[in-house]
Amino acid sequence: MSKWIPVLVIDDDEIIREALKRSLKLYGFEAYTAENGLSGVNLARQKKPVFILLDWIMPEMDGLEVLSELKHDKRTEDIPVFMLTDRGMIGDLDLAFEIGADNYITKPSDLMQLGKIVKTKWEKYTKPAKVG
16 A cells, blocks of 8 residues: 555553554554544544544543544544444444444454454445445
8 A cells, every 4th residue: 555544543542552553554554543532532633534443431531422522523523433342232332323433343352453454444434335
């Protein structure tokens, strides 16, 4: 891949942020990272990533609050947001989609697999739907 795809990772866990950054790089993504919701929202406004990976459970400002903030801001409302979670309850996911999440990714036990998972989800998200 000749051009890096900028993506923003918002997660309060430093180990996950760094693992994601390394793993995403292997698949052509340049990951910017934020350790909390507020800095993530500010970085999204500044960097304008092509999409955001957003942790669900964070202190102070959780993922749903961050998602709501991003989707109610003209500068960031059109940036796709993939929730990054170990949650899988249907009601939880429904709420995230109602607020404006575009997709979700369940955290695997092998964090280095996340880059591949993200690439696959991104390609499916950006692939035009076939009609007929």
